Amino acid sequence: MVRYLIYTLIILYIIWPLSIMIEESFRIDLSPFFAGRGVTFAGGIPFYSGGFNPSLINYWEAFTLEAFPRLVLNSAIIAVASVGTSLLIGTPAAYVLARHKFRGKGLLEFLVLSLRTISPFAVIIPFYVIYGRTGLWDTYLGMMLVYWVINLPVIVWMMKGFLSDIPKDIWEAAVLHGASEFTILRKVALPLVVPGLIATAVFAFVLTWNEFLYASILTGPVTKTVTKGIWFGMSEAAETFKVVEWDDINTAGTLAFIPAITMIILIRKYLVRGFTMGSSN
Amino acid sequence: MKRTLYLFLLPTVAALLLVEGYPAIYSLYLSVTQFPEPAFVGADNYIQMATDPVFWESLRVTLLYVSSSVTLAFIIGLAFALFLFHEKRQNRILHTILILPIAVSPLIAGLLWSPSAIWDDINVFLKFVLGLPTIIMTNPNFAMTLMIISESWLWAPLFMLVFLSVLQSIPKEILEAAEVHGASTFQIFGRITFPLIIRSPVVVIIVAIKTIDTFRSFEIPFTWIGWIGQEKLGSPIDTLSVIMYKMMIFPIYEFPISYVATISLTLLVISLIVTAVILRVGRILWETT
Numbered sequence: 001m002v003r004y005l006i007y008t009l010i011i012l013y014i015i016w017p018l019s020i021m022i023e024e025s026f027r028i029d030l031s032p033f034f035a036g037r038g039v040t041f042a043g044g045i046p047f048y049s050g051g052f053n054p055s056l057i058n059y060w061e062a063f064t065l066e067a068f069p070r071l072v073l074n075s076a077i078i079a080v081a082s083v084g085t086s087l088l089i090g091t092p093a094a095y096v097l098a099r100h101k102f103r104g105k106g107l108l109e110f111l112v113l114s115l116r117t118i119s120p121f122a123v124i125i126p127f128y129v130i131y132g133r134t135g136l137w138d139t140y141l142g143m144m145l146v147y148w149v150i151n152l153p154v155i156v157w158m159m160k161g162f163l164s165d166i167p168k169d170i171w172e173a174a175v176l177h178g179a180s181e182f183t184i185l186r187k188v189a190l191p192l193v194v195p196g197l198i199a200t201a202v203f204a205f206v207l208t209w210n211e212f213l214y215a216s217i218l219t220g221p222v223t224k225t226v227t228k229g230i231w232f233g234m235s236e237a238a239e240t241f242k243v244v245e246w247d248d249i250n251t252a253g254t255l256a257f258i259p260a261i262t263m264i265i266l267i268r269k270y271l272v273r274g275f276t277m278g279s280s281n
Numbered sequence: 282m283k284r285t286l287y288l289f290l291l292p293t294v295a296a297l298l299l300v301e302g303y304p305a306i307y308s309l310y311l312s313v314t315q316f317p318e319p320a321f322v323g324a325d326n327y328i329q330m331a332t333d334p335v336f337w338e339s340l341r342v343t344l345l346y347v348s349s350s351v352t353l354a355f356i357i358g359l360a361f362a363l364f365l366f367h368e369k370r371q372n373r374i375l376h377t378i379l380i381l382p383i384a385v386s387p388l389i390a391g392l393l394w395s396p397s398a399i400w401d402d403i404n405v406f407l408k409f410v411l412g413l414p415t416i417i418m419t420n421p422n423f424a425m426t427l428m429i430i431s432e433s434w435l436w437a438p439l440f441m442l443v444f445l446s447v448l449q450s451i452p453k454e455i456l457e458a459a460e461v462h463g464a465s466t467f468q469i470f471g472r473i474t475f476p477l478i479i480r481s482p483v484v485v486i487i488v489a490i491k492t493i494d495t496f497r498s499f500e501i502p503f504t505w506i507g508w509i510g511q512e513k514l515g516s517p518i519d520t521l522s523v524i525m526y527k528m529m530i531f532p533i534y535e536f537p538i539s540y541v542a543t544i545s546l547t548l549l550v551i552s553l554i555v556t557a558v559i560l561r562v563g564r565i566l567w568e569t570t
Binding site: 006007010011013014015016017018020021088089090092093095096100102108111112114115116117118119120121122123125126127129130145146148149152153156180181182185206209210211212213217227230231249253256257260261263264265268 | 285286288289290292293294296297299300301303304305307308311316361364375376377378379380381382383384385386387388389390392393394399402434438490493496497499500522525526529538541542544545546548549552553556
């Protein structure tokens with residue numbers, strides 16, 4: 001009995017905020033139920049004072065009137081570019097960190113980890129200044145570079161974790177066969193960590209997709225991302241404080257949430273490793 | 282052989298130096314000059330920061346926010362993990378539901394937990410059904426509590442996952458032996474489970490990582506600005522990251538870029554210190570296993 005109560009509480013706690021977002025985006029308003037009223041009768045006719053107009057109009061608006069498809073495209077381009085390049089750059093480094101010891105290895109590991117601690121503001125102001133001067137503001141290239149700040153440490157550490165799992169004998173066998181490091185990486189290591197690669201890529205993608213701070217300052221009309229659009233409105237122009245437009249927010253929020261949660265569910269198994277930077281037990 | 286290795290490392294090192302090293306040094310440079318002039322002003326910015334009551338107040342808020350959120354997320358995550366661990370049936374559905382918050386952008390989480398979303402409904406419930414006075418949204422204590430709850434809402438599932446992996450690595454024989462010897466559930470938890478959890482390196486690392494992350498946390502306090510304080514700098518719910526954002530966005534503060542750089546570097550140092558402390562405590566715990 002108590003178990004079911006706890007069950008309910010837990011599920012409520014997690015789901016309720018999200019369910020409101022999803023409901024309202026479909027224009028379903030459940031607040032009359034909370035007033036204990038629900039459906040009342042006005043002059044003999046059932047009357048529901050909330051807006052129960054389940055409709056896709058918000059979504060229709062998002063896709064036609066507002067620039068939502070453009071936002072999705074932007075977020076996707078930036079995330080794919082940044083994660084893709086980070087994988088290319090970071091995986092070889094992770095391979096070295098997983099396999100070999102060398103002078104300065106500890107230092108390098110500490111640097112990669114500690115760079116995760118940098119407050120965005122320490123980085124974002126120089127970026128803002130420099131991008132302004134070099135014309136990289138509001139460009140895909142600029143955003144791709146900025147998100148290296150987030151993605152590279154995560155990818156290096158996650159891939160290091162996955163690569164460390166490969167048994168030493170396999171390395172030794174490959175060396176005995178006279179393979180060069182490059183060949184080992186390409187033909188031995190990578191095929192063995194494909195699931196890990198996918199998990200890492202997905203994880204980094206979701207991080208980039210959901211990111212707000214860098215996007216809000218360093219993008220503009222051209223590269224506006226979904227997350228920025230949730231706050232600033234889905235049209236192309238960016239505004240500062242505006243009246244909270246719940247329709248927009250809920251619709252954009254739901255649309256942003258769906259790909260993210262799909263991907264997260266797919267890589268469930270690897271989440272712990274991702275967050276602890278590869279040091280799982 | 283060696284050369285290939287360095288070749289593998291090179292792109293990463295170069296990229297990190299480019300996007301993190303250079304801006305960090307540039308920030309340092311900014312903090313000892315007065316943008317946009319290149320003149321060296323020494324420690325002026327730091328002194329200004331050290332004597333600024335807004336800074337100290339906001340630092341206090343940040344520390345409170347970090348300690349409460351991480352603790353709450355720890356506790357909730359632990360509760361979830363224990364509950365899930367002892368549930369054999371329907372494990373998968375509950376597990377999926379419990380990790381939902383991880384996929385949510387912190388911005389969305391902040392919006393959903395702020396006044397207009399769930400709190401309208403709760404207030405309506407309180408007023409019409411229970412006849413209680415409504416909760417006033419603009420009360421800073423209420424706002425702070427909510428910010429902490431929503432931050433831990435986001436990260437409790439993560440703690441839960443870590444705890445689950447620790448729980449699953451406890452050899453069954455130990456738990457069974459304890460039960461056979463007549464230990465109650467509480468005793469098992471207090472003497473076996475909990476100490477094992479605290480001593481696990483993964484747990485210490487996740488606490489350290491989440492602490493650092495919460496120092497930098499921006500989106501959730503940000504969504505409350507519209508309700509409390511707005512452009513005012515000294516609002517009781519502003520964390521340091523919000524203060525810096527306000528200074529950069531609102532023209533009335535005249536974009537004190539150097540000052541913001543100073544604060545951000547200080548914030549970095551503070552979070553590194555706190556993390557080092559946590560890791561040290563963790564190491565001590567490990568050694569007394």
